[in-house]
Each structure stands twice: as structure tokens, then as C-alpha cells.
Amino acid sequence: MKHIADWTVSENKRLSADFCLLKVRLNDELPEIVPGQFVQILVPNAPNTLLRRPISVHFVDYDTHELWLLVQLVGAGTKKLSELKVGEQLNIVFPLGNGFSLPSAPSSRGGGEAITPPLEAGGGGRLLLIGGGAGTAPLLYLGKQLKELGHQPLFLLGGRTVNHLLQLAEFEKYGEVHTTTEDGSHGEKGFVTNHTILQTFAISSQRGVMSTGTPAACSGDTPSTIAQIYVCGPKPMMQAVAKYAKQHTIPCEVSLENKMACGIGACLCCVEKTTYGNICVCTAGPVFNINQLTWQI
Amino acid sequence: MANLSINIGALKCKNPVMTASGTFGYGLEYADFMDLSKIGGIFVKGTTITPREGNDYPRMAETPSGMLNAVGLQNKGVDYFINYIYPDIKDIDTNMMVNVSGSTIEDYVACAEKINALDNIPAIELNISCPNVKQGGMAFGTSPHGAAEIVKAVRKVYNKTLIVKLSPNVTDITEIARAVETAGADAVSLINTLLGMAIDVERRTPLLSTVTGGLSGPCVKPVALRMVYQTHKAVKIPIIGLGGITNWQDAVEFILAGATAIQIGTYNFIDPTISVKVVEGINEYLDRHKIQSVSELVGALG
Structure with a gap:
């Protein structure tokens, strides 16, 4: 069931020059919202900005009826959103789209019980959540839910600079966090796909065993393979991760952010080519298994 | 409570408010938000005789107080509509109408004929004004002769209310309106989108995969209103007005x-x-102005 309602801004914090954390509160119980879903926000006081802005759900707090949104200041609409004051009203259509697949039980080490679909890869293995820039937004709520299910999510977050890495302290509440920046100002220098944990996992997946003297990513009593990758970020980044996943036959879900107008499957503007034709990202996605897409990877 | 009911030819509507094709899916997309039976009619997505994948992404660009689209009539074809969509929408308590499009006269006729057989579709809107397809579409709607030919051909096989959707991308829309009236249309709807374009200056590329697309939204309203006004003076058949409402x-x-x-x-x-x-x-x-019926208001400019 989709809803339309006025929410009240409960917090609006500038995280960096390009991002703000917008918290909104509903004067009612929240419906179930799953990680990976998004909302459509009507930008107030911006008569020339016609369309709603699709924004991913960053976090849901059912206790306080709050929704957290990570807003990247891209144009006039998102700039207006960054200027909203506490107490102002925001009209939102929610929740939209389909979320990530959540494995119902934690993976047991040593190839015990197979995880329920869609994790068709081997029994044990870590759940790797890879995000770039604003694309890290949906991974926080996803990580929280995975942790609640008993998993130990592993976050790999990338940004251009340290200022593009967002909410690291929040991510650390739910799992191990690794970072990359293009200028080396935080974590490893380079893109997420160059990070040593991916290479380490790649090696161990080839050998099928844990190598000794591994970096922190594999330290402790944790499985050495990746059972599933979730990724959201710029398309080239998602495609590079998808390629890695495909090479190592790791199930991989990507969250797309194609330009959209309606958000509810009416306008047919946000289509992505899939193995079953042009499909609306807003209703069939935004999360897709990479095997559904026709990416040349 | 004023009388809101109106007639378009033989089509009876509980009120004059309908939703435009291509913006309302098949109605069901909006069922979570509103009671579909409260409006006068729903025009479902443009339907063609064979399935169409539409144009490549990107198909949409926002413009000041408007948007450009280049969807290109993506739809699963009339047979899919009849077998899989019609059963789900036929009992919605409002006029469910189909926007019919095509590349050739034969396509339009074949599609209209199939829809004529559906009991709960009381009208079609003939789309001779889609700017986003290479063949057909707007090509028929920009000459009085082309528009009349297609209406005549469809009229032979379609015996319910035939509405023709007109393109604003013409020098004189009233010529086209007159031509389709003479050819047997029961009503005209106007306007379809205005052909437009937008460019990404940093990348020096068009924002749409098709370069040009159809402009809609509040920015087109004055143009649409002017065309409705002119057409009202030119034809006797009813007009369904749209554009930026x-x-x-x-x-x-x-x-x-x-x-x-x-x-x-x-x-x-x-x-x-x-x-x-x-x-x-x-x-x-209407209540505030003590007007009994909405039909008294049609063309009632002081």
C-alpha cells in the first residue's frame, strides 16, 4: 500500500558542502518500509520545480515515526530541501519500489544450512554492502536490518574525498566499515573496486579457504567468502562491482537511480533494459539482481 | 451540489474531469491514493496493435514548470491489453477509455476494431498526435487530409464514442479539428504535447535519447487554452481540453x-x-456562483 501524507521536518543537518541529513516525522504509525525502497518528495516553495524528488530511505525509526533521508544537493530542488527548517511540512509519497532481498537467517560458517533464496551461493559467507557517495544512503537501513537478522554486514563505502563519505559513525553501529577515497583523504586511495578486501575475498574464494595473515576484513572468526553483494552508487561503480560479482559468481543486487517522474509506474520514463524488456525502475526496482539486467559486464 | 454530469456524444460522464493517457497508467496505479470512481473517466496508456518497447533511456527531462518526455508509446499491445489488463479494469466504476495509436492506417483500424468488441470500454481516443514515434502518430495529425483519412477508416469499424486527440504542433489546429469533425469524430481532445528539446551544456548532448520530445505541464497551459478557445469557435462537436491543468x-x-x-x-x-x-x-x-449545471459554463466567457 502506497501513501501520500504531510510529514514534519524534525531535523535538517548539513553533513558537508554537498549533502544534508533530513529527518522527517509522521504524525501516525509508519507502515512497513523495507531497505532499498524510496519516497517521492514534493519540493515546497519552488513553483518552477515541477516534479517530486525521488530520495532513498536512509533509515527508519519506527519508535519516533521518523524517516531519515540523505539528500545530495544536485540542483534547485534538492537545494530547497537542504534549506528546510525544523517544523516545516513536507508532502511525501511513500514507500515506493521494491527493496533488497534479505536473507532470513545468518550464514553459518563452514557451509552448513544453505541460506534461503536469493542467496544461491555457498552456505557461509559475508554480506558485503558497497556504496558510493549518495548511493550509500539505503545501505544504512539495510545494514541495520541485516544485523537484526543476525548477520555481520561488511560495509565498503567510497567517495571522492573524505567529505563525500557520510554517516560513518552510524554505519559502524551495524557492521565493519571500510572506506576508499579518490584522493586518499580517508581509507584506501582509489575506487571501491580496488579495495584490498575485495582482492582478499577474491583470493580466498578461489582457494575456498581462509588465507593466513589476512587484513582486518577477514580477521576474527568470520567466513572468508562473500555470500551476497548489495551495491548502490554511480552507474560505472555499480557496473564494476557487478563485474566483480559475476567473475566470482557472487549473487549481486544493485539499486538503480534512473531519472523518474511519477515514481508509481504510470509515466514509463525511468525504464531500464532488462532480460524481459524495458522495465520501470520505480516499480520493478529500484533494486535488481544483476542477472536481470543487460549490462555489458 | 451542482449537476456535474456531461455528455461527450453518446458517452455519459458523472463529471467533466478525466485523466490523460500516458499519465495515469491503467488507473490501478493510482488506486492506493484515490477513489477512481470519483472522476468522470480514465484514458489508459496509448495502445498499439503490436507490442512496443518504446524509446531508449533517457526519456524524460524536467524543464521550468514542465517536463519533456519521449516514452514512444511503450505498451504490450492490444491483445495483451484485452487478455490481461482489461479484466482487471473493466469493473472500475468510471468510463475506462483506451488511447489508440499506430504506425499505419491499418494498425489503427485493427486496434480500434478489437477494442470495439470490449463491452466496458465506451470510447476510444485516437492518438494522431504522438510526437515520439518515427512513423504514424503525429504524422497523421499534422495535415487535415491525413487526419481525416484515419478518422474515416476507424469510423467504419468503431461504433462507440470516437474522440480524436489533436496535436498542437500545427499552424492552425482548427483546420485539423474541422477535418476530423467532417470525417465522423464524435469529439476532439486537445492538446497533446508540444515538440520541445533540452540540452546538457556540460556534456554538450541532448537530454533525451531521441533529441526531441513532448513538452507538458503548467508551462503549456496558455497555449492549450488558446487552442481550445479557437477550436470551440470552429467546430460543433464537444471538446475535451487538456494541457497543464x-x-x-x-x-x-x-x-x-x-x-x-x-x-x-x-x-x-x-x-x-x-x-x-x-x-x-x-x-x-458552481455552488458559489449559483450555477446549476457545469454544462452551462462551457464557452460561457463574458
Whole structure:
């Protein structure tokens, strides 16, 4: 069931020059919202900005009826959103789209019980959540839910600079966090796909065993393979991760952010080519298994 | 409570507010937000004789107070519509109407003939004005001869209410309106989108995969209103006005300019409940002005 309602801004914090954390509160119980879903926000006081802005759900707090949104200041609409004051009203259509697949039980080490679909890869293995820039937004709520299910999510977050890495302290509440920046100002220098944990996992997946003297990513009593990758970020980044996943036959879900107008499957503007034709990202996605897409990877 | 009912040919509508093809899916997309039976009619997505994948992404660009689209009539074809969609929408308590499009006269005729057989589809809207397909579409709607030919051909096989959707991308829309009236149309709807374009200056590329696309939204309203006004003076058949309607005031403007009914298009994307609000707004307006029936307002400019 989709809803339309006025929410009240409960917090609006500038995280960096390009991002703000917008918290909104509903004067009612929240419906179930799953990680990976998004909302459509009507930008107030911006008569020339016609369309709603699709924004991913960053976090849901059912206790306080709050929704957290990570807003990247891209144009006039998102700039207006960054200027909203506490107490102002925001009209939102929610929740939209389909979320990530959540494995119902934690993976047991040593190839015990197979995880329920869609994790068709081997029994044990870590759940790797890879995000770039604003694309890290949906991974926080996803990580929280995975942790609640008993998993130990592993976050790999990338940004251009340290200022593009967002909410690291929040991510650390739910799992191990690794970072990359293009200028080396935080974590490893380079893109997420160059990070040593991916290479380490790649090696161990080839050998099928844990190598000794591994970096922190594999330290402790944790499985050495990746059972599933979730990724959201710029398309080239998602495609590079998808390629890695495909090479190592790791199930991989990507969250797309194609330009959209309606958000509810009416306008047919946000289509992505899939193995079953042009499909609306807003209703069939935004999360897709990479095997559904026709990416040349 | 004023009398909001209107007739378009033999088509009876509980009120003059309808939703425009391509902006309202098959109606069901909006069922979570509003009671579909509260509006006068729904024009479902443009339907063609064979399935169409539409144009490549990107198909949409936002412009000041408007948007460009180049969807290109993506749909699963009329047979899929009849077998899988019609059963789900046929009992919605409003006029469910199909926008029929095609590349050739034969396509239009074949599609219209199939829809003629559906009991709960009381009207079709012949789309001779889609700017986003290479063949057919707008090519038929930009000459009086082409428009008349296609209406004549469809009229032979279609015996319910035949509405023809006109393109604004012409020198004189009234010529086309007259031509389709003479050819047997029961009503005209106008306007379809205006051909437009937008460019990404940093990348030096068009924002749409097709370079050009159809402009809609509040920015086109003055053009649409002018065309409805001109067409009302030129033809006797009813006019369904559309183009940039965002509230009841806009709707009343179109009715005063000569529209018997109106369609809401792009604004459904912004407020999925807008059509119901417009019905309520028109009703309150009529009561406030002590007007008994909305049909008294049609073309009633002072």
C-alpha cells in the first residue's frame, strides 16, 4: 500500500558542502518500509520545480515515526530541501519500489544450512554492502536490518574525498566499515573496486579457504567468502562491482537511480533494459539482481 | 451540489474531469491514493496493435514548470491489453477509455476494431498526435487530409464514442479539428504535447535519447487554452481540453474557453489525488456562483 501524507521536518543537518541529513516525522504509525525502497518528495516553495524528488530511505525509526533521508544537493530542488527548517511540512509519497532481498537467517560458517533464496551461493559467507557517495544512503537501513537478522554486514563505502563519505559513525553501529577515497583523504586511495578486501575475498574464494595473515576484513572468526553483494552508487561503480560479482559468481543486487517522474509506474520514463524488456525502475526496482539486467559486464 | 454530469456524444460522464493517457497508467496505479470512481473517466496508456518497447533511456527531462518526455508509446499491445489488463479494469466504476495509436492506417483500424468488441470500454481516443514515434502518430495529425483519412477508416469499424486527440504542433489546429469533425469524430481532445528539446551544456548532448520530445505541464497551459478557445469557435462537436491543468481554477478556465470536459495529465505525477480535488473544486465553484449545471459554463466567457 502506497501513501501520500504531510510529514514534519524534525531535523535538517548539513553533513558537508554537498549533502544534508533530513529527518522527517509522521504524525501516525509508519507502515512497513523495507531497505532499498524510496519516497517521492514534493519540493515546497519552488513553483518552477515541477516534479517530486525521488530520495532513498536512509533509515527508519519506527519508535519516533521518523524517516531519515540523505539528500545530495544536485540542483534547485534538492537545494530547497537542504534549506528546510525544523517544523516545516513536507508532502511525501511513500514507500515506493521494491527493496533488497534479505536473507532470513545468518550464514553459518563452514557451509552448513544453505541460506534461503536469493542467496544461491555457498552456505557461509559475508554480506558485503558497497556504496558510493549518495548511493550509500539505503545501505544504512539495510545494514541495520541485516544485523537484526543476525548477520555481520561488511560495509565498503567510497567517495571522492573524505567529505563525500557520510554517516560513518552510524554505519559502524551495524557492521565493519571500510572506506576508499579518490584522493586518499580517508581509507584506501582509489575506487571501491580496488579495495584490498575485495582482492582478499577474491583470493580466498578461489582457494575456498581462509588465507593466513589476512587484513582486518577477514580477521576474527568470520567466513572468508562473500555470500551476497548489495551495491548502490554511480552507474560505472555499480557496473564494476557487478563485474566483480559475476567473475566470482557472487549473487549481486544493485539499486538503480534512473531519472523518474511519477515514481508509481504510470509515466514509463525511468525504464531500464532488462532480460524481459524495458522495465520501470520505480516499480520493478529500484533494486535488481544483476542477472536481470543487460549490462555489458 | 451542482449537476456535474456531461455528455461527450453518446458517452455519459458523472463529471467533466478525466485523466490523460500516458499519465495515469491503467488507473490501478493510482488506486492506493484515490477513489477512481470519483472522476468522470480514465484514458489508459496509448495502445498499439503490436507490442512496443518504446524509446531508449533517457526519456524524460524536467524543464521550468514542465517536463519533456519521449516514452514512444511503450505498451504490450492490444491483445495483451484485452487478455490481461482489461479484466482487471473493466469493473472500475468510471468510463475506462483506451488511447489508440499506430504506425499505419491499418494498425489503427485493427486496434480500434478489437477494442470495439470490449463491452466496458465506451470510447476510444485516437492518438494522431504522438510526437515520439518515427512513423504514424503525429504524422497523421499534422495535415487535415491525413487526419481525416484515419478518422474515416476507424469510423467504419468503431461504433462507440470516437474522440480524436489533436496535436498542437500545427499552424492552425482548427483546420485539423474541422477535418476530423467532417470525417465522423464524435469529439476532439486537445492538446497533446508540444515538440520541445533540452540540452546538457556540460556534456554538450541532448537530454533525451531521441533529441526531441513532448513538452507538458503548467508551462503549456496558455497555449492549450488558446487552442481550445479557437477550436470551440470552429467546430460543433464537444471538446475535451487538456494541457497543464494543476487545479480546479485551471479546469474552469478550459471549460470557459469551450471545453465540455477536461483531462489532467502531468500533474497526476505531482499530486496523485489531484483529479478528485479538481472535481470537488469545480463543484464548490458552481455552488458559489449559483450555477446549476457545469454544462452551462462551457464557452460561457463574458
